[in-house]
Amino acid sequence: xxxxxxxxxxxxxGGKATVKALLDEMKIKHGSVAVMVNDQVxxxxxxxxxxLCDGDHVEILAFVGGG
Numbered sequence: 008x009x010x011x012x013x014x015x016x017x018x019x020x021g022g023k024a025t026v027k028a029l030l031d032e033m034k035i036k037h038g039s040v041a042v043m044v045n046d047q048v049x050x051x052x053x054x055x056x057x058x059l060c061d062g063d064h065v066e067i068l069a070f071v072g073g074g
Contacts (some may be wrong), residue, residue, distance in 0.1 A: 009024055009060075011029070011064075011065055039065075
């Protein structure tokens with residue numbers, strides 16, 4: 008079990024520790040968000056290979072359209 012902070016709140020993550028796995032667990036569509044890990048923007052193409060570590064701070068930013 009891994010302890011993360013996701014959008015400022017504690018989150019326990021089990022299983023494979025990648026950005027993609029975290030988004031899948033949280034039922035978040037990969038194409039509609041930007042992700043930062045420890046203040047570093049993660050390229051969407053690297054979601055499946057970027058490994059998370061215990062204690063990482065993850066920010067998931069949703070795109071919102073407007074007019």
